[in-house]
Amino acid sequence: MHTPQQIQSQLEAILPNVQKPGRYTGGELNQVLKEWDSVQTRLALVFPDIYDIGMSNLGLAILYDLINQRSDALAERAYNPWSDMESALRHAAIPLYSLESKHSLADFDIVAFSLPYETLYTNALNALDLAGIPLFSTERDDTHPLVIAGGHACYNPEPMHAFIDAFVVGEGEDVIQEIIDVHQRWRQSRRGRNKLLKSLATIWGVYVPSLYQAEYNPDGTFSHIEKLDEEAPLPVTKRIVAKLPPPTTNFIVPYIDTIHNRIPVEIMRGCTRGCRFCHAGMITRPVRERTVDEVVNAIEQAIQKTGYEEVGLLSLSSSDYTHVLELVNAVSQRFSEQHLSISLPSLRIESFSVELMDALKDARRGGFTLAPEAATERMREIINKPVSTEQLLETARAIYSRGWSTIKLYFMIGHPSETIEDVQAIADLCKAVLAEGRKIIGRRAQVNAGVSTFVPKPHTPFQWVPCDSFEQILAKQALLKRSLRGPGLKLTWNNPEDTMLEAWLSRGDRRMANVIYQAWKRGAKFDAWKEHFRYDLWLEAFESVGLDPTFYTHRERPIDEIFPWEHINTTVRKKFLTEDYLWSLRGKTRIDCREHCFACGILPTFADLRRANPGDVWQCPEVKSKRIPVKVIQESNVEGSVKPDLITIQ
Amino acid sequence: MRLRITFAKTEAMRYTGHLDLHRTWERTLRRARLPLAYSQGFKPHPRIVLASALPLGCTSQQEVVDIWLEKQESLSEIATRLNQAAPPGLGIIEVNEVAPNLPSLPSQLEASVYLITFLDPIPDLDSRLYQTNQAPEIPRVWRKKPYDLRALILDLQRLPDDENGCQQILVKLAAREGATGRPEEVASVLGGESSKVRIHRTELIFLELD
Numbered sequence: 001m002h003t004p005q006q007i008q009s010q011l012e013a014i015l016p017n018v019q020k021p022g023r024y025t026g027g028e029l030n031q032v033l034k035e036w037d038s039v040q041t042r043l044a045l046v047f048p049d050i051y052d053i054g055m056s057n058l059g060l061a062i063l064y065d066l067i068n069q070r071s072d073a074l075a076e077r078a079y080n081p082w083s084d085m086e087s088a089l090r091h092a093a094i095p096l097y098s099l100e101s102k103h104s105l106a107d108f109d110i111v112a113f114s115l116p117y118e119t120l121y122t123n124a125l126n127a128l129d130l131a132g133i134p135l136f137s138t139e140r141d142d143t144h145p146l147v148i149a150g151g152h153a154c155y156n157p158e159p160m161h162a163f164i165d166a167f168v169v170g171e172g173e174d175v176i177q178e179i180i181d182v183h184q185r186w187r188q189s190r191r192g193r194n195k196l197l198k199s200l201a202t203i204w205g206v207y208v209p210s211l212y213q214a215e216y217n218p219d220g221t222f223s224h225i226e227k228l229d230e231e232a233p234l235p236v237t238k239r240i241v242a243k244l245p246p247p248t249t250n251f252i253v254p255y256i257d258t259i260h261n262r263i264p265v266e267i268m269r270g271c272t273r274g275c276r277f278c279h280a281g282m283i284t285r286p287v288r289e290r291t292v293d294e295v296v297n298a299i300e301q302a303i304q305k306t307g308y309e310e311v312g313l314l315s316l317s318s319s320d321y322t323h324v325l326e327l328v329n330a331v332s333q334r335f336s337e338q339h340l341s342i343s344l345p346s347l348r349i350e351s352f353s354v355e356l357m358d359a360l361k362d363a364r365r366g367g368f369t370l371a372p373e374a375a376t377e378r379m380r381e382i383i384n385k386p387v388s389t390e391q392l393l394e395t396a397r398a399i400y401s402r403g404w405s406t407i408k409l410y411f412m413i414g415h416p417s418e419t420i421e422d423v424q425a426i427a428d429l430c431k432a433v434l435a436e437g438r439k440i441i442g443r444r445a446q447v448n449a450g451v452s453t454f455v456p457k458p459h460t461p462f463q464w465v466p467c468d469s470f471e472q473i474l475a476k477q478a479l480l481k482r483s484l485r486g487p488g489l490k491l492t493w494n495n496p497e498d499t500m501l502e503a504w505l506s507r508g509d510r511r512m513a514n515v516i517y518q519a520w521k522r523g524a525k526f527d528a529w530k531e532h533f534r535y536d537l538w539l540e541a542f543e544s545v546g547l548d549p550t551f552y553t554h555r556e557r558p559i560d561e562i563f564p565w566e567h568i569n570t571t572v573r574k575k576f577l578t579e580d581y582l583w584s585l586r587g588k589t590r591i592d593c594r595e596h597c598f599a600c601g602i603l604p605t606f607a608d609l610r611r612a613n614p615g616d617v618w619q620c621p622e623v624k625s626k627r628i629p630v631k632v633i634q635e636s637n638v639e640g641s642v643k644p645d646l647i648t649i650q
Numbered sequence: 651m652r653l654r655i656t657f658a659k660t661e662a663m664r665y666t667g668h669l670d671l672h673r674t675w676e677r678t679l680r681r682a683r684l685p686l687a688y689s690q691g692f693k694p695h696p697r698i699v700l701a702s703a704l705p706l707g708c709t710s711q712q713e714v715v716d717i718w719l720e721k722q723e724s725l726s727e728i729a730t731r732l733n734q735a736a737p738p739g740l741g742i743i744e745v746n747e748v749a750p751n752l753p754s755l756p757s758q759l760e761a762s763v764y765l766i767t768f769l770d771p772i773p774d775l776d777s778r779l780y781q782t783n784q785a786p787e788i789p790r791v792w793r794k795k796p797y798d799l800r801a802l803i804l805d806l807q808r809l810p811d812d813e814n815g816c817q818q819i820l821v822k823l824a825a826r827e828g829a830t831g832r833p834e835e836v837a838s839v840l841g842g843e844s845s846k847v848r849i850h851r852t853e854l855i856f857l858e859l860d
Contacts, residue, residue, distance in 0.1 A: 012845075013845045015707070022667075022670070025665055027739070028662075255662075255663060257670060303680060305681070307679070309677070339688055
């Protein structure tokens with residue numbers, strides 16, 4: 001066992017010899033350091049990548065603030081060490097420690113991982129290993145921390161089911177408090193770890209994988225999931241907050257640079273556009289907005305506390321924020337003297353977006369980003385992002401005429417039914433945009449095309465579709481590389497290997513856990529980093545467990561296939577997704593669902609929440625729904641006092 | 651108004667590099683609600699000029715920065731607000747107003763004085779000091795460029811051991827543009843491995859400040 005004092009003194013000798021030691025010291029402005037023994041419950045919030053990435057994660061910043069507001073709990077931070085620091089830690093036998101108090105992660109009551117994307121999985125294993133915590137849930141006992149995880153990737157928790165004791169599915173603000181409460185009561189009850197897991201499973205939004213067993217068909221496809229515990233919920237419904245709480249303003253200010261070194265303010269959660277490829281758009285429904293006052297006051301407070309020079313107004317589709325013009329005007333008026341730079345990402349392709357950016361007087365250094373995602377109108381109808389080419393060109397003209405010289409265009413290749421002509425159209429469209437720029441500002445005009453490869457995600461209308469094969473991806477990229485050459489044009493793309501990994505893991509089942517473990521054992525880590533990603537290790541890992549990677553990526557799933565993530569209920573019904581997929585095959589689009597409800601399933605599932613929050617708290621239109629019989633389960637657990645508002649539709 | 655602020659960079663900030671320190675100042679000013687002046691032009695940047703970059707990992711008790719404000723404020727008010735707004739590891743020592751037309755701090759810097767503490771004992775420290783002082787030149791390579799360290803050492807002497815019994819030396823190194831001595835190089839010549847020394851800047855010496 002290492003005491004914090006021992007860890008601190010060993011660090012003295014190590015830090016001078018590693019890159020960016022500022023990642024490993026803690027002690028930053030606004031860090032919360034509580035007396036370790038003054039609280040009942042201690043949580044380590046872990047982002048399983050380096051500090052520079054993890055410090056920019058808004059979700060963990062919110063949880064850190066919320067937990068530390070409790071007098072009976074504390075939250076500290078940990079991030080994965082870069083490889084030089086990892087070697088130094090392993091060499092000196094120092095466990096992965098929290099930045100605040102320098103306790104080993106193994107000393108915490110709860111270790112909570114943020115898993116927003118799949119390429120962090122091996123890093124999460126590595127973090128557990130560095131802390132000396134057994135990787136497999138089944139190997140952990142009462143002396144070990146409870147290991148939980150949340151974040152968007154956890155909507156398909158199955159690939160990580162063997163390593164995580166309990167997943168949070170959905171929004172963390174309220175559920176984290178309930179998890180702490182349950183943990184405290186369990187501690188007082190002095191019962192075994194199994195009892196803790198069962199109690200956690202009764203909380204709305206918590207999935208405890210060990211209480212279920214997955215069954216497969218002889219052909220390897222998923223058959224069904226079985227409850228091993230009578231009281232475990234099936235399905236597990238995602239957690240939401242009915243109304244967004246006031247934004248967090250208490251951010252830690254790092255001493256070193258990080259990727260998004262700024263104040264993040266979430267102006268809106270969810271998206272009503274229904275782009276069919278978009279995981280976030282499907283799982284974060286319904287749309288809830290914050291008021292302009294709330295956002296402006298939050299910025300004011302956060303500047304006072306942090307002194308940051310940049311604010312990011314975050315949402316999945318900023319242009320759709322109801323009072324976006326009012327917000328932009330209020331922000332630019334209120335803060336213009338403070339030399340703040342305001343970013344407003346995710347704008348729609350329309351000239352109004354250019355007016356918004358103009359009003360923000362945002363420095364034009366970064367270029368103006370538009371994400372048409374596909375270059376032909378046919379393709380954009382399939383993915384349900386219907387924008388006409390003329391509208392895109394008109395927007396481009398507005399951007400160049402207002403003083404921007406660079407337009408960044410984001411596309412994806414590999415959409416369902418994409419042909420090589422659709423790919424050629426990407427190059428043609430980029431050139432057409434550049435030509436508009438040349439007419440307006442001459443040779444200064446620049447187009448940067450970012451072309452990633454589509455990965456079908458679970459819980460979306462494209463969850464059935466196969467990924468492009470390696471060869472298809474290479475051929476499409478070769479075409480783009482040939483066509484997008486010359487002055488004023490720049491192309492970036494993803495390596496097909498990276499795409500494959502994301503694709504395997506996204507729609508993986510429980511058997512994938514063993515692949516992840518075998519890959520980690522062979523040295524896979526930092527899979528999101530070019531300098532570390534080892535495709536060969538993953539292929540070896542698949543081979544070693546006797547699974548075919550193409551089963552997960554290149555197979556077109558029959559329309560009636562049962563998916564291994566279906567017991568996780570995003571409340572967007574499979575019936576809706578199926579219909580939307582079939583519509584896409586016919587090129588049939590859906591309009592913004594604020595205009596017309598397509599009955600995705602949100603409203604009936606959360607009918608009571610909606611009734612309690614009428615009007616425009618949710619952007620869903622008012623629809624007449626007949627009262628659906630709901631059963632409110634009030635679990636009686638060991639402590640007898642947890643009453644989750646778990647609602648299951650009969 | 652042009653402020654000249656003397657500050658300490660202590661433990662919590664020893665791994666904050668020069669550029670990040672610059673940004674730390676900008677944020678501190680914003681938290682203190684002081685009207686930091688910005689340069690004119692397409693991409694305005696805050697008018698903050700640090701006298702000298704401190705090598706990463708070193709602490710210091712005398713760093714100097716010039717900061718321009720758009721409006722006149724009382725010095726005591728500025729000092730109070732800066733003290734409240736400064737992050738852990740940045741200690742405000744002195745705040746003065748200086749004439750706007752003074753030459754820039756880096757152009758006036760002449761030398762830096764460092765206190766080097768050896769965490770592991772160096773048995774032949776005295777003879778190494780003697781050899782270093784006597785050497786006509788000490789050829790070293792820094793970032794692939796050869797240079798003579800001896801020419802940059804203006805003074806080098808042993809101090810009494812610290813309260814933990816660790817050996818200490820005080821070295822005065824040239825700190826002119828294009829001729830800046832690095833304290834870790836001196837430590838290395840004397841046998842101190844980088845992870846086994848602590849380096850603390852005690853003084854910045856300027857040609858003439860007023």
